[in-house]
Amino acid sequence: MATVVTTGTWVLPKVNASQFTVNNEHITWGAVADSVKSGYVFQGGPVPVRVDGTEFVLGTFTHHNFPIPPLPQDQFDVRLAVNVAFEEGTEIDFVLRFHHNETPNQGPRPEDLVDLPVVHPQQEVVTVDGAAYNVLITGFWQNHKHVHQFVSPEGKSNSADIYALLTPVPVKPILHISRVEAIGNASTGQSDEFVEILNRGAEPANISGWTLSADDAGQDFTFPPGTALEPGRRIRVHTNEVRPEDGGHSFGIGRPIWNNEGDTARLRDTNGNAVSVFAYGDHDPTASGK
Incomplete structure (x- = not known):
């Protein structure tokens, strides 16, 4: 199996540079002993490459959040150059x-906030085992979820992996239902249930007028005009919530859609052709006992 080697170099912020120290894959800050400074770490190294359209880890970003004296400026941007x-x-x-908000150590909300960057897809071509592939950086994942922000408690560390995938060249858009989150928050009527769709191809996909549906009648969502999905990007369609960071799409149905025991999600193009089908639970024919 082919491998890549990832390395990261931190760049000192433009403000209060005297408060920061860069040491290889670490950047730290705070007027305290080095062992208890807050900071960021990027851990790369040799990484096995997947060529089957499955995402793989490029490296791990960690925020160490320790109590430190107030900084002259509590919000700042930190850049990481990755090779x-x-x-x-x-x-x-x-x-x-990365945009950092160093909140006060005391009070009702002492957690520090870190806005994770949106990674623009790379349209680079590489050769692996004699075949050409596009490299797509797909973003940060934590606990099997795509994340855009850390809420880091004082005295603890927070980590997320940054993922990439390879797609053969040339490849048309490959729309794929990558996940169905059927168990939502019961107190909100499971409005936060969602289906996630990923473009595994190397070209943008115009999915205006496409439909996403569950098995039962009346549970269809049609993507509005102008809906496009870039290579390596994903969107989510929630049951009854509009989340701009996920694309802003919602069925607008005030009751649960996705059966916790099992169901089937279908993505169809404007001609009604099934582009992707995702069956889970007791609807999955590959599940144990089927």
């Missing part, structure tokens, strides 16, 4: 910008 080196000699460089 991804493939065995055949191709290197890809991209820059991530």
